[in-house]
Amino acid sequence: AQSVTQLGSHVSVSEGALVLLRCNYSSSVPPYLFWYVQYPNQGLQLLLKYTTGATLVKGINGFEAEFKKSETSFHLTKPSAHMSDAAEYFCAVYTGGFKTIFGAGTRLFVKA
C-alpha cells in the first residue's frame, strides 16, 4: 500500500533561513510525487511535481524538491524563507487508479 509520511507537523524558521520540509513515501510502483501549499481558508495549490526525468524539481515561489529513490524521500527546500511562505504544506503521492495519497501536512512558521 502507498503511504506518505511528513516528518514534523510544525517547522519554524527565521526569515532568510533555509526551509527544509521532509517527506518520505512508500510505494510498490514508481511514484509520482507532489508538494502542495495551503494558505488559511483556501484550497491547495500545486508547488511542484515529480513524474519522470530529472530528480531535482523546481517549483513556484523558489521552492524545489529532490526525488531520492534510494531514500524514498522527496524533501522540499527553499534557500531563503520569506514571511509569505508561512502556510501548510502537503506532500502527496500518486501511483495510479486516480488515487492521490496526502501526508498529514507540515505547518511552516516564519519568524521575523
Added chain:
Amino acid sequence: GAVVSQHPSWVICKSGTSVKIECRSLDFQATTMFWYRQFPKQSLMLMATSNEGSKATYEQGVEKDKFLINHASLTLSTLTVTSAHPEDSSFYICSASRESGGANVLTFGAGSRLTVL
C-alpha cells in the same frame, strides 16, 4: 492554467437543512473530480470520487445518503450535505483531475467552509 471554482466559500445554515456546494472546472474538462473534508489542523480526508455520468465512489465510512454527489457534466460536480447537523461543520474541498505527463495532477478549489448551527 487550470482553474477550479468552488462555491460558496462560506455557508452558515440551520440544523436540518440541506446545503449544496458546487465545483466547476473553468478551462478544462474534468471527467473525474474528488471531494475532501478537512478538519482543523489536519490533512485532507477523501470522501468520494466523482465520475461524470456515473455514480460517485464513496470512501469507507462516508454516508452516501448524507453526502450526495452529482457529476452531471464534464465541468461541474456538486456535493449536497443533506439534513446537516453541527457535526457536519467542516471545510470541504473539491479537486479536478487532469493528466499531465502521465500523472494525475489535481487542481483544487478554494474550499467551502460549512457551519451548521
